Amino acid sequence: MIEQFENSLMQFVGAIAWSKWISTLFLLILGILLASFAARGVSRFMEERASRHHTVMVRRLVFYIVLAIFFVAALREAGFSLDVVLGAAGILTVAIGFASQTSASNMISGLFLLVEKPFEIGNFIEVEGTIGEVVAIDMLSVKLRTPDNLYVRIPNETLIKTRVVNRSRFPIRRMDLTVGIAYAEDLERVENLLLELARQNSVSLEEPKAFVLVTGFGPSSVDLQFSFWVPANRVLEGRSQMMVAIKKALDEEGIEIPFPHTSIYAGSHSEPFRVELLRPETSTKKGDPDADQNG
Amino acid sequence: MTTSLETQQTMQDGQWGIHYTLEPGQTQYHELSHTRVWVTLLEQEWQIRSQRVPEDDNQKRWLQRVTDTLPDAEMDVQRFVRPDNGNQLRYLPAMSSLATVIRPHQPLTIAANSECMIYVGTLLWMRIQVGNKGAHLVELPLADPSLTWVGRTTMEGELCYSAATYARLVLDAVPKRPWRAITPVRIVNERPQPLLLERFNLPTPLLSLHGDEKGQLWTPGVTVVCETDMNSARLRIDHRLIAEAGHCELVAPAREQSARGGLVRAYDRIFG
Numbered sequence: 001m002i003e004q005f006e007n008s009l010m011q012f013v014g015a016i017a018w019s020k021w022i023s024t025l026f027l028l029i030l031g032i033l034l035a036s037f038a039a040r041g042v043s044r045f046m047e048e049r050a051s052r053h054h055t056v057m058v059r060r061l062v063f064y065i066v067l068a069i070f071f072v073a074a075l076r077e078a079g080f081s082l083d084v085v086l087g088a089a090g091i092l093t094v095a096i097g098f099a100s101q102t103s104a105s106n107m108i109s110g111l112f113l114l115v116e117k118p119f120e121i122g123n124f125i126e127v128e129g130t131i132g133e134v135v136a137i138d139m140l141s142v143k144l145r146t147p148d149n150l151y152v153r154i155p156n157e158t159l160i161k162t163r164v165v166n167r168s169r170f171p172i173r174r175m176d177l178t179v180g181i182a183y184a185e186d187l188e189r190v191e192n193l194l195l196e197l198a199r200q201n202s203v204s205l206e207e208p209k210a211f212v213l214v215t216g217f218g219p220s221s222v223d224l225q226f227s228f229w230v231p232a233n234r235v236l237e238g239r240s241q242m243m244v245a246i247k248k249a250l251d252e253e254g255i256e257i258p259f260p261h262t263s264i265y266a267g268s269h270s271e272p273f274r275v276e277l278l279r280p281e282t283s284t285k286k287g288d289p290d291a292d293q294n295g
Numbered sequence: 296m297t298t299s300l301e302t303q304q305t306m307q308d309g310q311w312g313i314h315y316t317l318e319p320g321q322t323q324y325h326e327l328s329h330t331r332v333w334v335t336l337l338e339q340e341w342q343i344r345s346q347r348v349p350e351d352d353n354q355k356r357w358l359q360r361v362t363d364t365l366p367d368a369e370m371d372v373q374r375f376v377r378p379d380n381g382n383q384l385r386y387l388p389a390m391s392s393l394a395t396v397i398r399p400h401q402p403l404t405i406a407a408n409s410e411c412m413i414y415v416g417t418l419l420w421m422r423i424q425v426g427n428k429g430a431h432l433v434e435l436p437l438a439d440p441s442l443t444w445v446g447r448t449t450m451e452g453e454l455c456y457s458a459a460t461y462a463r464l465v466l467d468a469v470p471k472r473p474w475r476a477i478t479p480v481r482i483v484n485e486r487p488q489p490l491l492l493e494r495f496n497l498p499t500p501l502l503s504l505h506g507d508e509k510g511q512l513w514t515p516g517v518t519v520v521c522e523t524d525m526n527s528a529r530l531r532i533d534h535r536l537i538a539e540a541g542h543c544e545l546v547a548p549a550r551e552q553s554a555r556g557g558l559v560r561a562y563d564r565i566f567g
Contacts, residue, residue, distance in 0.1 A: 170449060170450050171444075171452075171453075171454060172444050172449060172454070174449075202439045202440070202441055202442070203442070204442075205441075205442050205443050205444050205454075206396075206398075206441055206442070206443040206457045207396075207443045207444050207445070207457075208444060208449060229444065229449075231442065231454055
């Protein structure tokens with residue numbers, strides 16, 4: 001019994017064309033190696049000449065093209081006819097397409113993202129409340145690194161469907177700060193003071209010019225919008241420096257930044273409120289008829 | 296904050312491009328423009344400290360002295376490992392890496408079909424090089440440059456430095472300071488209408504720096520020809536310095552070489 005099994009196994013093993021399979025495997029391994037070398041070479045060549053985004057795209061393209069060529073060659077070596085393989089791949093694609101609709105949708109969205117190019121690697125984008133630097137644009141998803149160093153994976157489909165804000169698209173950005181000033185203050189004086197701060201600050205650009213708008217009469221302050229432009233890579237620094245400078249300048253000038261408070265005012269035509277001074281609580285309770293009844 | 300007059304008199308004049316030598320433990324102190332710089336040599340390292348001070352308009356000299364005392368320890372320090380055993384150091388001027396928008400305090404009108412020459416002083420950066428091979432350590436701006444945007448829209452354009460100028464038409468009226476480079480700009484208005492010069496874009500990275508015998512820095516002249524449209528003009532950088540500069544030597548080459556053999560450039564929005 002065992003001998004019979006051994007014989008059939010030997011026959012089976014002997015029937016396999018080992019040399020063909022070994023050369024197929026060799027071609028595949030060679031393909032992977034050459035594809036990585038070619039990709040690395042192209043990446044090194046492009047690093048100094050192109051943006052990070054383009055370098056990554058071309059590197060990936062070169063890798064897959066070289067790999068595909070070797071894969072086809074390996075299939076031929078193994079004795080598969082390319083027509084049959086392609087036909088099988090077509091059927092397989094339909095089957096896989098139905099089975100993995102989400103992945104297929106993400107892949108197609110990824111292609112649209114590549115064509116539309118709403119952002120590049122290295123840009124700061126905002127998607128559904130997540131802000132981060134784009135570290136990779138892959139077949140299925142885009143990877144972000146948030147400012148607090150979290151790795152966030154966003155499916156390509158989400159990026160196609162929702163609103164994406166690219167914060168690094170243009171080289172300059174406008175900062176809008178809201179400054180509340182007490183009603184008693186001279187608004188023109190405050191406006192000149194703020195514009196002078198914009199002139200002095202080295203991060204704030206001279207052109208486009210900074211401006212101050214009165215946006216409303218708030219419950220406890222007159223609200224001003226102070227807008228100035230900064231280079232896109234110095235947004236945080238610009239905002240913080242300016243906030244500190246505003247606080248310092250207003251304090252030095254004795255201009256009040258009011259915190260929310262409520263004034264009760266009866267109006268000029270009505271009688272003033274009657275204010276009655278009461279005795280301490282313990283003594284009032286004694287004279288309170290309700291307190292006596294309940295006690 | 297400024298150094299007393301007595302101390303100033305004991306201090307020497309600093310110069311661009313010459314080699315100074317320090318012994319380990321010594322500090323070279325500089326006072327120029329809005330900046331104070333301390334360069335210290337220790338056994339194994341170079342230390343550089345700098346501080347911004349308000350510019351004293353009366354101060355025309357670049358003051359420097361070598362002391363054996365270490366600077367105030369509370370100041371921020373940049374430390375560099377000594378690249379070699381050389382004790383030499385030198386200071387080289389550099390023009391800004393971004394183009395500079397020159398804005399006259401009062402706009403100047405150039406009549407139709409006429410030209411004028413204005414003299415513009417621009418801010419410099421100080422490069423510190425040390426050791427036998429002149430290893431580059433840092434580059435400090437000698438004042439805080441302000442930034443501006445030059446472009447048709449906020450989407451397209453470039454970031455530039457901005458400098459206010461008196462747009463002086465007489466060279467003698469231009470204050471001579473070792474920390475300012477003087478650029479003569481010839482503006483030719485070939486239009487039939489007058490040209491109101493409110494601001495213009497000077498390609499400072501394309502300008503080389505030359506020093507005269509008195510330590511004043513000059514750049515080659517720049518000619519701007521405005522032919523038709525106010526928003527476009529031809530700009531040419533001269534090969535030579537103006538005769539008034541006298542005998543000068545090249546102190547620092549231009550940061551960038553201009554394209555097309557370099558001398559003619561069509562500029563968009565040169566006049567802002």
